[in-house]
Amino acid sequence: MTEPLLEVDDLEVSFGDVPAVRGAGFRLMPGERVAVVGASGSGKSTTAHAIMGLLPGTGHVTSGRIRFRGEDVTHAGEHRLRRLRGREIGLVPQDPMSNLNPVSRVGHQVAETLVAHGLAGRGEAKRRAVEILAEAGLPDPARRARQYPHEFSGGMRQRVLIAIGLACRPDLLIADEPTSALDVTVQRQILDHLEKLTQDLGTALLLVTHDLGLAADRADHVVVMSDGQVVETGPAREILTDPEHEYTRRLVAAAPSLTTTTHRSAPAAEPVLEVAGVSKEYRIRGGGGALRAADDVSFTVRRGQTTAIVGESGSGKTTTAHMVLGLVAPTSGTIQLDGTDVTAGRRTARRAMQAVFQDPYGSLDPMFTVERLITEPLRIFGIGDRSSRRARVAELLDQVGLTPSMAQRYPNELSGGQRQRVAIARALAPSPRLVVCDEAVSALDVLVQDQILRLLESLQQELGLSYLFISHDLAVVRSIAHDVVVMRNGRVVEQGPVAQVLGSPADPYTQQLLDAIPGAGVFS
Amino acid sequence: MARYLVNRLWQSALTLVLASVIVFIGVRALPGDPALAMAGEEADPATLAAVRAQLGLDESVVVQYLKFIGNAVTGDFGKSVRTGTPVSELLGATLPVTIQLAIYAMLVALLLGLAAGVVAAVFRGRWPEWTANGFSLFALSVPTFWLGILAVLYLSVQLGWFPASGYVSPFDHPLRGVYYLTLPAVILGLTHAAVVQRQTRSSMVATLTADFVRTARAKGLGRGAVIFRFGLRNSLIVVTTIVGLQLGGLIAGAVVTERIFSLPGIGKLTLDSVFTRDYPVIQAVVLVITAAYIVINLLVDFLYTVIDPRMRVSGRAS
Numbered sequence: 001m002t003e004p005l006l007e008v009d010d011l012e013v014s015f016g017d018v019p020a021v022r023g024a025g026f027r028l029m030p031g032e033r034v035a036v037v038g039a040s041g042s043g044k045s046t047t048a049h050a051i052m053g054l055l056p057g058t059g060h061v062t063s064g065r066i067r068f069r070g071e072d073v074t075h076a077g078e079h080r081l082r083r084l085r086g087r088e089i090g091l092v093p094q095d096p097m098s099n100l101n102p103v104s105r106v107g108h109q110v111a112e113t114l115v116a117h118g119l120a121g122r123g124e125a126k127r128r129a130v131e132i133l134a135e136a137g138l139p140d141p142a143r144r145a146r147q148y149p150h151e152f153s154g155g156m157r158q159r160v161l162i163a164i165g166l167a168c169r170p171d172l173l174i175a176d177e178p179t180s181a182l183d184v185t186v187q188r189q190i191l192d193h194l195e196k197l198t199q200d201l202g203t204a205l206l207l208v209t210h211d212l213g214l215a216a217d218r219a220d221h222v223v224v225m226s227d228g229q230v231v232e233t234g235p236a237r238e239i240l241t242d243p244e245h246e247y248t249r250r251l252v253a254a255a256p257s258l259t260t261t262t263h264r265s266a267p268a269a270e271p272v273l274e275v276a277g278v279s280k281e282y283r284i285r286g287g288g289g290a291l292r293a294a295d296d297v298s299f300t301v302r303r304g305q306t307t308a309i310v311g312e313s314g315s316g317k318t319t320t321a322h323m324v325l326g327l328v329a330p331t332s333g334t335i336q337l338d339g340t341d342v343t344a345g346r347r348t349a350r351r352a353m354q355a356v357f358q359d360p361y362g363s364l365d366p367m368f369t370v371e372r373l374i375t376e377p378l379r380i381f382g383i384g385d386r387s388s389r390r391a392r393v394a395e396l397l398d399q400v401g402l403t404p405s406m407a408q409r410y411p412n413e414l415s416g417g418q419r420q421r422v423a424i425a426r427a428l429a430p431s432p433r434l435v436v437c438d439e440a441v442s443a444l445d446v447l448v449q450d451q452i453l454r455l456l457e458s459l460q461q462e463l464g465l466s467y468l469f470i471s472h473d474l475a476v477v478r479s480i481a482h483d484v485v486v487m488r489n490g491r492v493v494e495q496g497p498v499a500q501v502l503g504s505p506a507d508p509y510t511q512q513l514l515d516a517i518p519g520a521g522v523f524s
Numbered sequence: 525m526a527r528y529l530v531n532r533l534w535q536s537a538l539t540l541v542l543a544s545v546i547v548f549i550g551v552r553a554l555p556g557d558p559a560l561a562m563a564g565e566e567a568d569p570a571t572l573a574a575v576r577a578q579l580g581l582d583e584s585v586v587v588q589y590l591k592f593i594g595n596a597v598t599g600d601f602g603k604s605v606r607t608g609t610p611v612s613e614l615l616g617a618t619l620p621v622t623i624q625l626a627i628y629a630m631l632v633a634l635l636l637g638l639a640a641g642v643v644a645a646v647f648r649g650r651w652p653e654w655t656a657n658g659f660s661l662f663a664l665s666v667p668t669f670w671l672g673i674l675a676v677l678y679l680s681v682q683l684g685w686f687p688a689s690g691y692v693s694p695f696d697h698p699l700r701g702v703y704y705l706t707l708p709a710v711i712l713g714l715t716h717a718a719v720v721q722r723q724t725r726s727s728m729v730a731t732l733t734a735d736f737v738r739t740a741r742a743k744g745l746g747r748g749a750v751i752f753r754f755g756l757r758n759s760l761i762v763v764t765t766i767v768g769l770q771l772g773g774l775i776a777g778a779v780v781t782e783r784i785f786s787l788p789g790i791g792k793l794t795l796d797s798v799f800t801r802d803y804p805v806i807q808a809v810v811l812v813i814t815a816a817y818i819v820i821n822l823l824v825d826f827l828y829t830v831i832d833p834r835m836r837v838s839g840r841a842s
Contacts, residue, residue: 052742054738054741054742056733056738057733078747082744082745082746083744084744085741085742085743085744086742086743086744086745087744090742091739091742093735093738093739093742094735095735098734098735098736099735099736099738099739100736100739101736101740101754101757101758102736102758102832102833102834103757103758103831103832103833104753104757105833112743112745112749113743113744113745116743116744116745116746116749117744148833148834150833150834161739164739164743167743168744
């Protein structure tokens with residue numbers, strides 16, 4: 001029997017005195033693809049970093065063992081680790097925007113890996129770097145190698161990072177959420193290419209991801225982590241179709257991409273919001289013409305229902321949402337709320353439309369208590385007095401599933417999911433006719449995301465709310481929307497009832513988006 | 525890129541013109557009458573008027589300004605009211621001294637500041653950081669004049685390591701010139717070194733925890749390469765800004781240091797001319813310092829594009 005390439009035994013990692021990984025263990029055979037799946041805080045990235053001796057700050061391994069090709073590297077010195085890093089284990093990090101040195105040419109960043117390991121002299125490394133970039137799927141590599149990271153798109157940067165990770169032909173490549181910052185269609189291309197490369201080179205892959213569907217698509221084995229512990233391991237397909245552990249079951253049930261939900265049927269209802277032929281042009285600096293961020297966009301939101309706008313970055317979905325909210329003035333077109341023109345973004349319209357934004361860490365003022373946050377729109381619009389506002393806070397907190405005692409807390413004392421509940425309560429406070437959710441669940445872990453989606457659904461049924469739901473995630477849209485608007489490059493590609501658009505898409509782009517949902521193939 | 529540079533040049537020129545107007549008006553807003561200062565307190569009205577006419581003070585402010593600026597462009601700043609020496613001659617004698625002192629002091633500040641900043645960032649939370657931070661706290665809080673006096677007292681008078689005062693042109697005697705300037709430059713540079721240390725430290729701390737630094741380590745790069753090629757290079761953007769702002773301040777700040785070490789620089793000239801309301805000299809000195817400030821900041825902006833490739837495209841950091 002062959003020796004395992006990597007063995008992690010009973011690994012414990014702490015930051016200061018706070019344990020992050022508590023007895024994690026798994027093994028990886030040469031050439032094998034293993035995915036470590038878990039929510040944020042599950043210890044999956046920490047485990048990956050511990051393997052390469054890259055724990056940040058006060059992080060340290062307190063017990064357990066990491067063996068690479070039979071050699072114990074748990075507490076290896078800097079000298080040994082330097083050979084391990086890059087040469088024997090490559091890393092593809094998460095965020096392509098922040099992982100390249102902004103002041104250094106791309107080709108140089110690949111070449112310096114080769115030079116650091118003595119695999120090539122400077123001139124030779126420069127030449128090899130171009131080849132390696134070409135291999136990673138970078139078009140026109142000779143020219144692009146001389147460029148700087150800011151001249152690259154996110155997908156192209158990720159290709160550069162893959163090139164760096166594989167430059168020295170390591171035996172193992174650790175990919176830490178390699179595509180979670182990218183659009184789905186780009187994600188798919190990158191993962192396809194990564195798969196082909198590792199296969200051709202015989203490189204083993206340790207894929208760290210929060211996305212169970214992606215893990216199932218791309219790995220032979222899946223390791224599920226929760227709270228610093230491994231709760232379940234097994235062949236990818238088995239874990240998804242027949243999860244044993246309670247946590248895995250919940251994870252599978254909550255993953256929107258894995259559930260075959262019945263589409264929400266939409267009874268006929270009058271429109272609340274009517275957007276007609278709306279465009280937004282931005283002049284490009286330096287007289288470079290105009291950019292049409294939104295081009296002749298028309299759709300409606302019906303009372304008590306959800307219309308979702310779905311698209312990738314640059315599709316114009318957020319610009320459209322901002323125009324509806326009156327935050328951005330449209331260049332042309334009209335926006336009507338309940339038959340009144342609100343294109344100019346009047347104050348009364350502001351009250352009738354409230355927003356929930358993506359980042360619950362950024363959208364709540366850290367200096368305000370929860371009560372003050374929720375009552376802010378009421379105070380702005382002069383609704384009620386002190387005591388009635390207080391009563392309203394209690395009512396709203398109850399509606400979004402928080403206890404009244406939370407009212408006096410500050411945002412930093414709350415979890416991400418709780419914060420998003422506060423953001424929803426704040427949006428509901430002035431009893432708006434339309435709630436605009438701009439990527440409102442995109443920053444949340446799968447389980448929390450599922451809870452918030454259910455909360456939005458039940459609030460809609462209870463209070464008859466109408467939602468304009470902006471998202472890049474087709475799987476989420478599929479589970480929450482009645483109507484779907486698919487946008488690309490500022491234009492509406494296709495729209496209609498969710499069952500029709502996503503069930504039998506008329507436009508190839510919609511089909512492409514559907515195909516790119518990770519894990520889609522597992523159940524079909 | 526070229527467009528950006530041209531724009532910046534225009535902006536600088538405009539700033540310079542505005543600055544000259546402000547300087548001109550500012551000098552005239554000073555209390556005291558130069559004609560009175562020149563003719564003496566007891567002078568009769570007729571003499572005063574004659575002196576005024578001689579100095580051109582009887583003409584309208586606009587005409588005075590236009591004359592001033594027209595001459596200034598050709599390097600003619602008029603004559604000192606007090607001594608009658610051409611101002612350009614006074615500047616020619618004093619400016620090089622101050623520039624040498626400022627550059628030397630800035631080098632000292634960069635050397636000490638960068639070193640102490642890197643040490644503080646790399647050895648965060650351990651004794652080298654505390655030492656480096658202690659040094660900068662000391663340098664920031666102790667007034668330059670007091671430090672200067674102490675240095676003269678102990679290092680020059682008691683130990684005899686450095687000359688207590690005097691200036692030797694480094695162009696005549698390179699070694700002696702540098703030697704004579706060393707103590708003043710160190711004293712003047714210390715405060716600025718402290719600021720550079722603080723900026724370098726905080727900027728490096730942020731850079732060293734950045735994702736791309738972790739990626740560099742994951743490539744197998746050595747500690748030194750990570751700290752200097754990645755950490756320091758990226759921190760230099762912030763440090764360059766600070767150094768630019770400080771260089772201007774250094775020229776102005778040289779006044780005190782020049783006084784302590786009796787250096788015949790622009791600082792001494794400024795003090796003397798302010799006390800005697802020597803309009804032409806004050807005007808010229810302030811204008812020259814302002815111009816230096818603007819030129820230095822222009823250079824800093826160009827330097828950004830060298831350090832940070834992101835600036836080359838749009839002319840501003842993303």
